[in-house]
Amino acid sequence: MSVFLHVAFAPERRRRRIFFLLVLALVLPALSDAPAFAEARAKYVFLMIGDGMAEGQRIAAERFAAGERAASGIKERRLAMNALPVQGVCATHDADGRVTDSAAAATALACGRKTTTGRLAVDPEGLTLPTITQLARSAGMKVGIVSSVTLDDATPAAFYAHSVSRSAYYDIALQIPGSGVDYFAGGGLRRPTGPKKDRPDAFGPIRDAGYRVTATREEFDRLHAASGRVFAVLRPSPFDIDRTNDGISLAGFTAKGIELLDNPKGFFLMVEGGKIDLACHANDAATAVRETIAFDDAVRVAYDFYRKHPRETLVVVLGDHETGGMSVDAATAAETLFSVLRRQKNSYVRFSSTVETYVRTHDARTARFGDVADDLAAFFGFRFPAGVAEGRGTAGGITLDETDVRELKAAFAQSVTGMRGRKAGKEMYRTYSEYEPLTVAATKILGRKAGIGWTTFVHTGAPMPVSAVGAGQELFRGSNDNTDVHAKLRAAMGL
Ligand SMILES: [Zn+2]
Numbered sequence: 426m427s428v429f430l431h432v433a434f435a436p437e438r439r440r441r442r443i444f445f446l447l448v449l450a451l452v453l454p455a456l457s458d459a460p461a462f463a464e465a466r467a468k469y470v471f472l473m474i475g476d477g478m479a480e481g482q483r484i485a486a487e488r489f490a491a492g493e494r495a496a497s498g499i500k501e502r503r504l505a506m507n508a509l510p511v512q513g514v515c516a517t518h519d520a521d522g523r524v525t526d527s528a529a530a531a532t533a534l535a536c537g538r539k540t541t542t543g544r545l546a547v548d549p550e551g552l553t554l555p556t557i558t559q560l561a562r563s564a565g566m567k568v569g570i571v572s573s574v575t576l577d578d579a580t581p582a583a584f585y586a587h588s589v590s591r592s593a594y595y596d597i598a599l600q601i602p603g604s605g606v607d608y609f610a611g612g613g614l615r616r617p618t619g620p621k622k623d624r625p626d627a628f629g630p631i632r633d634a635g636y637r638v639t640a641t642r643e644e645f646d647r648l649h650a651a652s653g654r655v656f657a658v659l660r661p662s663p664f665d666i667d668r669t670n671d672g673i674s675l676a677g678f679t680a681k682g683i684e685l686l687d688n689p690k691g692f693f694l695m696v697e698g699g700k701i702d703l704a705c706h707a708n709d710a711a712t713a714v715r716e717t718i719a720f721d722d723a724v725r726v727a728y729d730f731y732r733k734h735p736r737e738t739l740v741v742v743l744g745d746h747e748t749g750g751m752s753v754d755a756a757t758a759a760e761t762l763f764s765v766l767r768r769q770k771n772s773y774v775r776f777s778s779t780v781e782t783y784v785r786t787h788d789a790r791t792a793r794f795g796d797v798a799d800d801l802a803a804f805f806g807f808r809f810p811a812g813v814a815e816g817r818g819t820a821g822g823i824t825l826d827e828t829d830v831r832e833l834k835a836a837f838a839q840s841v842t843g844m845r846g847r848k849a850g851k852e853m854y855r856t857y858s859e860y861e862p863l864t865v866a867a868t869k870i871l872g873r874k875a876g877i878g879w880t881t882f883v884h885t886g887a888p889m890p891v892s893a894v895g896a897g898q899e900l901f902r903g904s905n906d907n908t909d910v911h912a913k914l915r916a917a918m919g920l
Pocket residue numbers: 477527702703706748884
């Protein structure tokens with residue numbers, strides 16, 4: 426206080442000098458902090474997006490994984506993302522203030538601007554927005570885009586393409602050659618020859634632009650730091666629950682990304698767990714938790730890299746929106762209950778095709794519920810009560826009660842009609858959406874036994890958890906908007 430009084434009443438010249446000294450006193454510590462700040466610049470950045478993944482998905486996956494790990498004697502029970510030091514939340518609404526789709530959500534993360542449904546890196550007026558990947562490239566960083574869905578899908582596409590329509594898959598694919606992205610990996614392209622399959626193959630210009638396209642596990646394994654630009658495709662790209670040993674996991678794609686992108690100027694790697702969303706749309710809890718765990722395995726790969734370069738690495742993990750209104754009944758869902766999800770052997774997609782094969786050769790007169798009882802038992806570990814389907818089922822399986830059986834039979838009757846979606850009528854649509862009815866009933870029953878509930882087949886506006894570790898981690902603590910995440914990434918990266 427006395428200093429300020431002194432300044433206020435000192436003669437003009439002295440006042441200026443004191444003022445100068447005061448300013449210097451304020452500036453000097455800031456200058457001496459400068460090297461520390463420079464050290465904290467995030468040079469290796471992982472943005473990891475679980476599509477459709479919010480609190481429910483993360484808790485369910487953690488409980489399930491904890492049970493699995495306990496059974497195999499592993500001490501670490503938490504998901505890597507749930508254990509990161511900084512946790513925040515993130516709002517996800519789109520430019521209209523409504524529940525977002527993946528395109529608008531990815532645009533907010535990639536470009537820092539809200540847009541309307543279906544748009545990729547363009548604003549509501551259709552104006553092209555610069556992406557964080559472009560900015561990272563301009564700063565000399567290498568860039569990678571990895572997804573477990575196709576690379577022309579909304580989330581990955583918003584990081585390299587600009588389009589007023591997320592379903593313009595062919596046009597999006599044609600933006601790959603000029604994108605400058607160094608490493609693409611994941612599910613390939615959805616429409617490489619256009620919607621009518623009559624256009625030149627998009628892989629032509631991709632190869633011409635210098636991308637090495639790999640389509641097998643062997644080719645992928647042979648890639649190394651000097652391989653140049655890479656477009657690594659895995660076809661078919663199954664759910665993790667259906668994956669065979671020769672398939673490449675999201676963690677595998679992430680690890681290879683690090684190997685190919687690591688360079689003195691740093692990199693930006695976006696990794697999407699794109700199928701959590703698909704499983705949640707179908708209300709298939711077992712597939713959703715396994716997808717979430719597969720995504721978390723990729724987070725673990727990024728975290729291991731962070732541990733080697735803690736001052737220069739930033740890992741940010743979040744979802745783009747929630748799907749399904751997935752909830753976990755914390756009061757009753759003990760680990761033992763979660764273990765019932767282990768009974769499900771394959772995804773809803775596999776079971777649907779089994780039912781559809783049956784339905785093709787049967788009609789309402791010839792179809793018998795007993796015919797599919799063995800399949801239900803084999804896929805979901807169900808055991809039927811005495812008097813139903815001759816009490817068949819997996820030994821030691823999950824015993825169904827009368828309500829469960831009634832639900833399955835009602836769904837089977839709908840399956841047999843072969844009518845799906847809106848055509849089947851409003852009530853059926855509300856119950857089964859576009860999905861194969863018996864499959865929906867079976868996955869929902871299994872989920873219920875694990876204490877998991879669903880409120881919808883579409884997206885919800887639930888806030889997203891945001892987790893972070895590394896250079897700039899504190900920026901992500903507390904409450905965020907999805908556009909803030911973009912701004913904070915740039916601040917951490919010095920872009
Ligand atoms: Zn979705």
